[in-house]
Amino acid sequence: xxxxxxxxxxxxxxxxxxxxxxxxxxxxxxxxxxxxxxxxxxxxxxxxxxxxxxxxxxxxxxxxxx
Numbered sequence: 660x661x662x663x664x665x666x667x668x669x670x671x672x673x674x675x676x677x678x679x680x681x682x683x684x685x686x687x688x689x690x691x692x693x694x695x696x697x698x699x700x701x702x703x704x705x706x707x708x709x710x711x712x713x714x715x716x717x718x719x720x721x722x723x724x725x
Contacts, residue, residue, distance in 0.1 A: 669699055669706040678712050679719065689715070 665671060670678065675695075676686050689695040690705075695715055700706035 665706055666699060668709050670709055670712055671700075672705055672707070675707045675712050679716055 672683055672686050676683050679685070679689075681689075686695070686707075690697060695707060695711060697705040698708040698711065
């Protein structure tokens with residue numbers, strides 16, 4: 660269940676997964692590897708900064724193209 664009270668400029672884990680085209684477990688793995696950082700929320704419902712997610716999506720697309 661997604662949080663209804665999210666700060667502007669942030670995405671839920673579900674939204675982040677959709678933006679990156681990965682699963683929720685994939686988002687957790689990115690956090691564990693230090694490629695993405697939580698920017699709010701709670702341990703069970705983390706938020707991620709839109710800027711960080713967009714930068715990571717761009718980086719992943721460039722890596723695919725190379």
